[in-house]
Amino acid sequence: xxxxxxxxxxxxxxxxxxxxxxxxxxxxxxxxxxxxxxxxxxxxxxxxxxxxxxxxxxxxxxxxxxxxxxxxxxxxxx
Numbered sequence: 001x002x003x004x005x006x007x008x009x010x011x012x013x014x015x016x017x018x019x020x021x022x023x024x025x026x027x028x029x030x031x032x033x034x035x036x037x038x039x040x041x042x043x044x045x046x047x048x049x050x051x052x053x054x055x056x057x058x059x060x061x062x063x064x065x066x067x068x069x070x071x072x073x074x075x076x077x078x
Contacts, residue, residue, distance in 0.1 A: 022067055022068060039052045046062075058072050
């Protein structure tokens, strides 16, 4: 049982890094903003992130087998 927990933990750790990179890439496209100008904020849980950059803001939710999906519109902030 401990072995399964370790493998699951290691897998999630590795996926976490990849998920952030994929989120930056997706948000850069959606917000028309270079990835290095985006700020990520964890919102409540590991699968929900706020992204801010270039005067825009959006919320993304991670969906298994799909990836990051924008959960708000990306209007310019006032």
